[in-house]
Amino acid sequence: MSVTAPQGFRAAGVVAGLKDNGGRDVALVVNDGPSRAAAGVFTRNRVRAAPVEWTEQVLKGGRLRAVVLNSGGANACTGAPGFQDTHATAEAVAEALEDSAGEVAVCSTGLIGVRLPMEVLLPGVGKAAAELSRGDGGLAAADAIRTTDTVAKIAFRQGEGGYRIGAMAKGAGMLAPSLATMLCVITTDADLPAEALDRALRAATAVTLDRLDTDGCMSTNDTVLLLASGAAGVVPGEEEFTALVTDVCADLTRQLLVDAEGASKAIAIEVVGAASEDDAVTVGRSIARNDLLKCAIHGEDPNWGRVLSAVGTTDAVFEPDRINVAINGVWVCRNGSSGDDRDRVDLRPRDVTITVDLSAGSASATIWTTDLTAEYVHENSAYST
């Protein structure tokens, strides 16, 4: 029920030998058509990995025959040689499929600043091409893109008229402003042109994956791709299709959130009563990035003072003495001062909801984050990524 759930797609995930742990590390997703329409969104980091530069160029044509992905190396900050490596990887896929490298997307994830061992990667690409299948390939591909992910992330939805959307994603740390070290491939057998796919993907990610902010760190490699084969012969309404893609992205967002490195809490920060959606997002992100608050939630301390302190660093429209804050439903702060009894807040469940009412308008947004734990520190001080 991964990227091969829709008709017209084959996939594979193989062991090339890039990863020290001997796990799968090269994935290939192939669109057999009849359509090849595709769209993508990328990290907003100005330091961008070679595969991001390459894939953005490829997508200007609005078509993708295949996506090749590797874990075990980000191919970021590797200069012109790194870009040539990405190009060679796409060429290897094109050769195996007897197709054009100009319609092959490349995604990489892993350590920044190190060249990929092409003598290991290219044979892996050939191996993946030889193992392409609709049966097991989808799950194997989802497994092959994992880095510190403890589980493979996949999603599946069925639309009106019988078309399908399938997806796989990876990402466990560095989840921030714009999609984070997140690689995500979404497939559909619906028949829509590239422009419609692009609109749907941007609308969907803007309110889901883009609002996941686990540690404020933005990756050099984030890529989310949407490929349509048209094999189901269904042309969905754009609104319905966008809603379904959004639903898939929300599902993946949730999976990424609960598997974030070292996290013990999944925190939803709902900002309501904002003067604009931008204000709501700004305030939500500021709270999501407040290490002191994230420590407090880890310690199950409903420390609303740290919430207000984070709100106060933004330029959003608000008056400090009109802010209300609820933690897991208890309004512990009313009008900028102490509200209901904080002892009534139960912070033992994994899911935590912090609601901030700015009393400045009617816009709202939700940002998802995690608590800050000793395990996060351990994982990111012992593991070079």
Add this chain to the structure above:
Amino acid sequence: MSVTAPQGFRAAGVVAGLKDNGGRDVALVVNDGPSRAAAGVFTRNRVRAAPVEWTEQVLKGGRLRAVVLNSGGANACTGAPGFQDTHATAEAVAEALEDSAGEVAVCSTGLIGVRLPMEVLLPGVGKAAAELSRGDGGLAAADAIRTTDTVAKIAFRQGEGGYRIGAMAKGAGMLAPSLATMLCVITTDADLPAEALDRALRAATAVTLDRLDTDGCMSTNDTVLLLASGAAGVVPGEEEFTALVTDVCADLTRQLLVDAEGASKAIAIEVVGAASEDDAVTVGRSIARNDLLKCAIHGEDPNWGRVLSAVGTTDAVFEPDRINVAINGVWVCRNGSSGDDRDRVDLRPRDVTITVDLSAGSASATIWTTDLTAEYVHENSAYST
């Protein structure tokens, strides 16, 4: 050698009973003149504690007779009643000194959102007034403003012609954009008008205390005050005086840095080759707030990829392929790619210097931060501040 080192000042630090641990918690610093010229800088957080609102108003007159400080409660997010508590505290000092509350600054630090127990605080103010001295008072006052600080922070300098500057500060966490939960009182027996003190203090803090960014969290209570008694009868040149105040503030910055909560590394981020000083500060802060990099430094991993990734999130002027990064003197990244052997970097010492050359101009700035440790998480999840 604290705030009472200059002539014309008395101080005290007493146990009022605000702190659970039975330690000193109320400090009083009194300027006996002949001058009462004073200046102050405050947090830029828009959520400001009552004592900050009060003290900023008081300073509009450019004169301070006394500063009363308490740990054990921040008096932030306490509404109008909290402001009345601050006013009453200033009145208690005025009464004890037979002077005007309009020249009494108030500073508080501790948990946000809780009213101060005035029945405990006011007797403490009286007790402090009764114990004012030049001898032991300075050190006792520095001790009384500690929260999670493991040591009292004080500084002392002597200027040309024999005038003196003394200082005390507290702050261990939440050290960020603008002075953090940092309370700092600087005294001098030089004779300068309030306007000159204000210029010197702003210039000094802008390049020292304001560039300490341990966890990106900005306090509601930050206050730095500079009081001049004129008792030495020396009128220093403004440039020399500013340099000396800057030196005192740099000394305190260093003390705050090495005592930051849970830190095992003191990291200086030197940004050079920037198109403007603002760019240098922006880039330095972005690096200082990158939790992944702070974890890597904790793990003694010279992960320059995380440095570039942080630089890439800013809007500073730079080209990714012209950035150079040195860690403890080894240029591990040249022209945006791998440079000298990272195994040559020795990250065992407590002091770590990360130099980032943007190759975009000649401006520079240094930001100081710490690593991110399991101890930081523990201290801030177990301790409600």
